Amino acid sequence: MEVNDLHKADIRFVDTASTTENAVKVKAVYGAEEDTTFELPSDTADALKNLFEVHSDDFKNGTVAGTSLPVVTLSNNDRLTVVSLGSEKNSKGNKSAATKLAATLARLASAHKAATIIVEAPEEFTNDKDAMKAFTTGLYGALYTDNRYRFGDNAKDPFSNLSTIEFVSTSSSASSAVELGTMLETGASLTRDLVNSPPNVLNPLSMASVAKKIAAESGGCMKAKIMDARECESMGMGAYLGVARGSETEPQFIHLTYTPPNKSNIKRKLAVVGKGLTFDAGGYNIKLAMMELMKFDMGGSGATLGAAKAISQLKPENVEIHFIIASCENMINEKAMRPGDILTASNGKTIEVLNTDAEGRLTLADALVYADKTVNADKIIDLATLTGACMVALGDGVAGVWSSDDDLASALVDSASSESGDKTWRMPLEASYNDQLKSKIADMTNLGGKYGGAITAALFLKNFVDKKKPYAHIDIAGPVWDNKKGGATGFGAKLVSEWLLAENDDAGK
Structure with a gap:
């Protein structure tokens, strides 16, 4: 499967801004500071001063970070704009401002077809590692463009000219933060x-090939194990294979293992499990709406593989990490599971299928x-795009987190x-709701009652992890997709x- 290269506009820290054509110059300030160290012709300096006076009410101290004044064109045809960093001169404020500054720079790059953006910002901002990491991830995220399925004039990249972001600063500590942010955003991309x-492009087989590629490009720190239906059957994965029965595409159980360069340093073993439904038609309880978007039902596995890609570059020293995906499709044919079927998971628990569209939890169980x-x-x-109920509770911008730990x-x-x-909110694990999962003929059902569906889904999953083991379920059904941008x-x-x-750092103490 084809993937996009990260749009790596080179983020540099320089003592003196370079002289280059087709540049946009940015003065990033806290509040409404009016000074600028850019050397400007007197007429441009006057114009900038007038600009502040005209917009003093809109661009006052405490203005929202990311707010910008209209662009001033310099005599050499470069453009200058002033962008607010807000009023909080602290780490939290800098981090928020950095993300908004990145979005503003992406907008300027697109509007002016800029090759270079030169940024002058206060030292307390450019020396803030958290701010520069947030800026890097924010910038590369904003520059993301997907033209894999567009051709000719339809394949447009509004940021194609942008090659360099220059911060006029001597900060050396921020360079490592930029490198960290780049690795993190490589995974998100x-x-x-x-x-x-x-x-029809991403199915369980091609997802397995992506996992293999991550391992092949890891420099030996990642190993990929792929199990087919026969191997999964030998391990008793009846819940997962029950979902996979309706598809002509073979299910693929993906297991990526990260091992640090020095195995003797391993202090902790961690596992990340991602829901891997590459398409969900709903099965015999067929979906009646939004089926065209059900390609994103593998959002949990997408995040899992993205994290695996980032970890393969970051190479934490103290943890062994397992990235696990039970990938399949939920389709309809003469072999597909039916409402009323009873499936047996690999821990021996039996599940009465009340609804074939509550399939993600069945794959996650095994x-x-x-x-x-x-x-x-x-x-x-x-991580799983598990329930619409979570979206009802938290909207499309926040993921729900359930954990007894x-x-x-x-x-x-x-x-x-x-x-x-990535915004999250802890949700309740109401034990009394377990009654909704009781079955008269099996150990449990795969569906609760009308209300609290995200909670009963989390309670269902708890049955497949040792109660004494720290475990968390994250429902990302809402924030996985941006309806406004359509992506x-x-x-x-x-x-x-x-x-x-963080687990790596904690294990190393």
């Missing part, structure tokens, strides 16, 4: 590519058992979410990567 891919029993991971998380929940919601910018967001890849890096 792969996630976007996967989720954007049509289902993947979680594998992560728990076969891999014997110390901590497990899963307070430390793990905090690590995801308070730390990894904040670091990555994938890359959600989850950076969230997972940041969690894994």
Whole structure:
């Protein structure tokens, strides 16, 4: 499967701005500071001063970060614009401002077909590692363009001219933050590519080939194991294979293992499980709406592979990481599972299928058992576009997190979410709702009642991980897709990567 290269506009830190044609110059300021160290002809300086006076009410101290004044054209035909960094001169404020600055620069690059953007910003901003990491991920995310399925005049890249972002700063510490941000965004970009891919291109077989490619390009730190239906059957994965029965495409159970360069450093074993439905027609409970978007039902596996790509470059030293995906399609044929069927998962639990469109949790069930029993991971998380109920509760911008482990929940919601910018919210695991999953003829059903569907889905999944083991379920059904832009967001890849890096740091203490 074809993937896009990350649009790597070179982010540099220089003592003196270069002299180049087709450049946009940006003065990034806190509040409404009016000074600029760009050497300007007197007429342009006067015009800039007048600009501040005219817009003083709109561009006052405390203005929203990312707000910009109209562009001033310099006598050499370069353009100058002033962009606000907001009023918070601290790490939190800088990080938020950096993301908005990146979006503003992408807009300027597109509008002016700029090859170079020269940015002068306060030292407390350019020296802030968190800000520069956020700027890098924000910029490359904003520059993402997918032309894989457009040809001729339809294949347009509004950022094709942009090659360089120059920060006029001597900061050396920020260079490492840019490198880190680039690796993280490489993973998020792969996630976007996967989720954007049509289902006749991305199926379980091609997803497995992407996993193999990640391993092949990892420099030996990643190994890929792919199991077919026969191997999964020998392991008793009846829930997963029940979903896969209706498709002509063979299911592929994907297991990527990251091992640090020095195996003796391994202090912790972690597992990331991603829902891998490359297309979900709903089965016999066929979907009646939005079926054309069900290519994004593999958003959890897309995030999992994106995180694997980032980790293969970041190479954390103290953790072994397992990336697990039970990939298949949920289709309809004479072999497909039916409402009323009883499936047996690999831990021996039987499941009465009340609705064939509640299929993701069935595939995750066997993947979680594998992560728990076969891999014997110390901590497990899963990501899944699992329920519309989560979207009803949290909208399309926030993922829900369910966990019985307070430390793990905090690590995801308070730390990894904040670091990555992928928004999450901890949701309740109401034990009394387990009654909704009771079956009269099997151990459980795959569907709860009318209300609290995201909670009963999380409760269902808990049955397939040891109760004593830290485990979290993350429902990304809402933020995986941007309806306004009509494309994938890359959600989850950076969230997972940041969690894994924090676990690595904690294990190394």
